[in-house]
Amino acid sequence: MVVKAKVVIVDSFGAIVQFASGVKALCPLHHMSELEIVKPRKKFQVGAELVFRVRGCKSKRITVTHKKTLVKSKLPVLSSFTDATEGLWTHGWIVKIENHGCFIRFYNGVQGYAPRSELGLDPGSEVSSMYHVEQVVKCRVTSSVPATRRIILSFLVTPTRTSEDEDVKLGSLVSGTVEKVTEKFISVDVGVKGYIRGIIYSEHLADNHVFRVRGCKSKRITVTHKKTLVKSKLPVLSSFTDATEGLWTHGWIVKIENHGCFIRFYNGVQGYAPRSELGLDPGSEVSSMYHVEQVVKCRVTSSVPATRRIILSFLVTPTRTSEDEDVKLGSLVSGTVEKVTEKFISVDVGVKGYIRGIIYSEHLADNHVLACTMMELLKPGYKFEKLLILGFITHHQLGGSTVDIGSTVKATILDVVKKDRLVDLSLKPELVNRYTENNDSRTPKKMRKRSAQKDLDVHQTVNAVVEIVKENYLVLSIPDAKFVLGYASLSDYNTQNCPPKQFVGGQRVIVTVMALPDASTADRLLLLLKSNNEVVESSSAKRAKKKSSNDVGSSVQAEVTEIKPLELKLKFGSGLHGRIHITETKLVCALQKNSIIQFVNV
Missing domain, CATH: 2.40.50.140 (Nucleic acid-binding proteins)
Known part of the structure; x- marks a missing residue:
């Protein structure tokens, strides 16, 4: 009901107005105007006659509104839940905003709810970014249950279409005009009446201007710009x-x-x-x-x-059964290594329907040496048709032999580099003959292990020859132990950051046996390089050692050559030198240089 009334009181809570009959009503502050009023007395002056619309009447209290849209609205007034018929258009005002939708108030306390999907929002947008409390909105009743006082509303102009509409078909190609660009999506006008917009998410963008419809829901079309999907000639799977x-x-x-x-x-x-x-x-x-x-x-x-x-x-052909003709006894197949154990290798032979192929270690190669080498090289992921073991021989390892391209040679494996699938070989006779002298009943690997254990002892110091210089270790042979091969690190924990020592093939060094070949060392002989002053010895010192008959525990006379705070330096025998720490002597008398003293347990 639209009426005229005179303003009689203006305060911070709103205005009191009086009808011609003398009845008074309240116009709340937020209903004095469409916009927020900071100073209501400037707009509402006492004594002024204005046009209002009655909002409601409760407990002998009448409330009115002066919002221009509500006062001049030509739409039906919704003042009871029974009036809310489906399809009815009316004006109301927002009283509460949530992430999932808005609550709308009508006349006489009637209230409805508009879900988020019916607000016409952009994807990812907040409801509060487009609407605010006390905003007047035009909405449509989509459903109503008067018994439960429930009204569902929509702000959308036309009813939501279904995916069966003839204007838009899933998988159809449409052209469009870009309306809005954001970081996550692009809004496109696809030229289809009744639809608000089409949405292209960033991951469906490509370099052409033709789209394919991905879906249609709640009056929103989603399309794709991916080239493969747009140009696909395959059937569209939409249900x-x-x-x-x-x-x-x-x-x-x-x-x-x-x-x-x-x-x-x-x-x-x-x-x-x-x-x-x-x-x-x-x-x-x-x-x-x-x-x-x-x-x-x-x-x-x-x-x-x-x-x-x-x-x-994703596989091109369906899984086959074991009766397929693809696998025949004696046929040649390629494969990829799946698993490596001590006894066998599991291989995917590329035949659908078969779980795996098994290669037992004795079927890897014609001889045990090559089989052991292949076992060390093979790992999950290797493909047999591409597996190529390269042997590399340095000039130092030729041993005076002359080789030509295509010639067959007999060589000894010095080292295996799994990462590069490279095998270091040697043609030196002393190394090759070591494995061919006794190959009647013992495998080369077992013979090497037995020989090393027989001729060498742990902590024994021996002479060795550098065969190969690697980045972090040396491959050495020990002439006094039938040229058994060993491995020595170039540095230890304390010297790992120091500049590495330089070695060349053929150089003689002194090493200490640290571990004999066994399972814990992967059947390798581990050696330790002596320090520099022990590696490089003069010929006179070597001769003096040979002539010396001093053994551990023998009693000798020594001359004091130098006295230091914590040790004595001594000279004894034929050019031999030694030292003794202060904790190892009970002498209390003052020692002088060139004194002759007796030591036991040297």
Whole structure:
């Protein structure tokens, strides 16, 4: 009801107005104008006659509004829940805003709710960014239940279309004009009447101007700009009933797990591709080959529309059975190493339907030496058709031999570099003959181990020859132990940051045996290089050692050559020198240089 009234009181809470009949009413502050009023006395002056619309009457108290849109509205007035018929358009004002929607107040205390999907918001936008409390809105009743005093409203101009509308079909190609650009999406006018906008998310952008409709929901169209999807000639999968076994289609990955991928299709249809159907190499991570939003071509292997379940496969051909003609006894196949054990190697032979192929160690090569080398080189992921073991021989290891391209040589394996699939070889006769002298009943590996244990002892100091110089270690041979091969690190924990010592092939060094070949050392002889002053010895010192008959525990006479705070330096025998720490002597008398003293347990 629209009436005229005179303003009689203006205060901070609003205004008191009086009708011609003398009845007074309240106009709240937020209903004195469409906009917020800071100083109401400037707009409402006492004695002025203004036009109002009655909002409600409760407990003999009348409230009115002076909002221009409400006063001049030509739409029906919604003043009871029984008046809220579906499709009714009316004016109301917002009284509360939540993330999920707005609450709208009408006349006489009637209230309704407009869900977020019916507010016409941009994707990702906050409701408060477009609407505010006490804002007058035009809305439509979509449903009403008077018995429960429930009214559902919509701000959208036209009713929501369904995906069956003839104007927009899922998978159809449409052109559009860009309306809005944000970081996450682009709003596009696709030229279809009745639809507010089309949305292109950033991950569906490409370099052309043709779109394919991804879905249609709540009057919002989502399209894709991905080139593969737009130009795809495969059938469009837009419902679970369309997922027939054997159907090939395009989709995009929405989630990656260790056990497989989840694939999205049109209109929200989703399927699952297990790890075994992704075509991965053994041991590979799914994320190493695929990524979220990647477009993939997949095949439906099974579908249950009732449970909305679709199982997919990326493999080109279906899994075969053991009766297939692809595998014949005696046929040649290639394979990828899956697992390496001491007794066998598990290989994926590339034949669908077979779990694995097994190569036992005795079938790896024609002889045990090569088989052991291959066992060291092979690891999960190696492909047999690409496995190439390269042997490298330095000039120092030729041993005077002359080799030509294509010639067959007999060599000794010095070292194996798994990373580069490289084997260091030697043609030196003393090394090659070591493995060929006694090959009647013992394998070279066992013979090397037995020989090393027989001729060498732990902590024994021996002479060695440098065969190969690596980045962090040396490969050495010990002439006095039938040229057994050993390995010595170039540095230890304390010297790892120091400049490395320089060695060359053929150089003689002094080493200490630290560990004999066994399972803990991977059947390798481990050696320790002596310090510099022990490695480089003069010939006179060597002769003096040979002539000396001093053994551990023998009693000698020594001459004091130097006295230091914590030790004595001594000279004894034929050019031999020694030292003794102060804690190792009980002498209390003053020692002088050139004194002759007797020592026991040298």
